[in-house]
Amino acid sequence: METAASQFLKAVRGDRSQVAFARKLGYRGNPITDWENGRRYPTAAEALRACAKVGIDVSAAFARFHPTEALESRPRGAFEIAAWLDRLRGKGPLGEVAQRAGVSRFAASRWLSGKAKPRLPDFFRLVDAITGRVADLVAELVPIESVAALRARHAAALAARTLAFEEPWTEAVLRVLETTEYQALAAAEPGWIARRLGIDPTVERRCLDLLVRAAVVRKVKGRYQPAGSLTVDTRARPDAMRLLRGHWAQVSLSRALGPGPGDSLSYNVCSLSRADLERVRELLRATFREIRSIVAASEPSETAALVLLHLIAFDQPAGR
Numbered sequence: 001m002e003t004a005a006s007q008f009l010k011a012v013r014g015d016r017s018q019v020a021f022a023r024k025l026g027y028r029g030n031p032i033t034d035w036e037n038g039r040r041y042p043t044a045a046e047a048l049r050a051c052a053k054v055g056i057d058v059s060a061a062f063a064r065f066h067p068t069e070a071l072e073s074r075p076r077g078a079f080e081i082a083a084w085l086d087r088l089r090g091k092g093p094l095g096e097v098a099q100r101a102g103v104s105r106f107a108a109s110r111w112l113s114g115k116a117k118p119r120l121p122d123f124f125r126l127v128d129a130i131t132g133r134v135a136d137l138v139a140e141l142v143p144i145e146s147v148a149a150l151r152a153r154h155a156a157a158l159a160a161r162t163l164a165f166e167e168p169w170t171e172a173v174l175r176v177l178e179t180t181e182y183q184a185l186a187a188a189e190p191g192w193i194a195r196r197l198g199i200d201p202t203v204e205r206r207c208l209d210l211l212v213r214a215a216v217v218r219k220v221k222g223r224y225q226p227a228g229s230l231t232v233d234t235r236a237r238p239d240a241m242r243l244l245r246g247h248w249a250q251v252s253l254s255r256a257l258g259p260g261p262g263d264s265l266s267y268n269v270c271s272l273s274r275a276d277l278e279r280v281r282e283l284l285r286a287t288f289r290e291i292r293s294i295v296a297a298s299e300p301s302e303t304a305a306l307v308l309l310h311l312i313a314f315d316q317p318a319g320r
Contacts, residue, residue, distance in 0.1 A: 134150070
């Protein structure tokens with residue numbers, strides 16, 4: 001993440017000279033040269049302060065990245081990075097987050113508790129370890145074209161996200177392509193993916209064609225291969241998202257009526273206080289965050305699955 005951090009800082013500086021940028025940040029000397037050449041790095045807090053100094057709306061960028069977790073700031077403008085990271089992590093084991101980020105558990109603990117401030121590259125590592133979407137966060141703050149180290153990854157994720165709305169099964173096909181079982185095949189077998197997902201072979205063929213045309217997948221030595229590991233965030237378009245959720249709810253319904261041996265389904269129709277309903281809602285949100293964190297770091301990719309959480313408040317009218 002060091003290269004991405006250097007490119008990000010250069011993008012924040014923009015057309016200003018390094019000296020002018022340093023003065024704007026209140027430095028007498030010029031640390032910018034070292035930042036951009038990778039000799040040393042500012043803390044994430046200092047990097048975000050620099051963003052705010054040049055007119056980047058940091059809070060709005062973080063809200064677009066993760067609408068349910070706001071980045072709070074102190075009266076003097078310092079951002080509460082540790083608290084934000086800890087909320088983002090949810091109940092995910094700290095040791096697993098540290099391992100995924102490639103840092104010690106001790107360092108991760110100090111960063112998430114606020115006892116120490118992570119350098120910008122380490123902050124990027126933590127965000128990626130927790131969400132798998134650091135390229136999306138960077139793209140909300142600066143033009144992603146300026147951060148070459150993350151540009152291809154962001155483009156692939158954007159293409160996959162678009163396809164998920166146009167043809168929802170592409171997301172599941174992509175997940176199957178990532179599995180070790182598929183990668184062990186000597187060559188692609190038409191219908192192999194369809195049988196595992198319970199879809200028509202024509203849907204498999206259409207999804208593969210769309211994924212290849214979008215450069216999300218390429219064919220190498222007779223097998224389809226994802227163009228890198230992808231975490232697809234599909235929250236950006238509310239209307240389209242409702243349709244996408246509806247698709248997977250229908251898939252869940254079909255499996256509820258004809259479950260597979262590994263399927264798990266539970267429900268609870270209940271009455272409870274409004275306060276406790278909110279507790280349940282927050283618990284589901286925290287659970288979903290933890291699931292995303294586990295999935296982002298899971299290796300090897302041995303199987304594909306659908307996880308669907310749905311809470312219905314009967315005293316609130318359904319939307320149309």
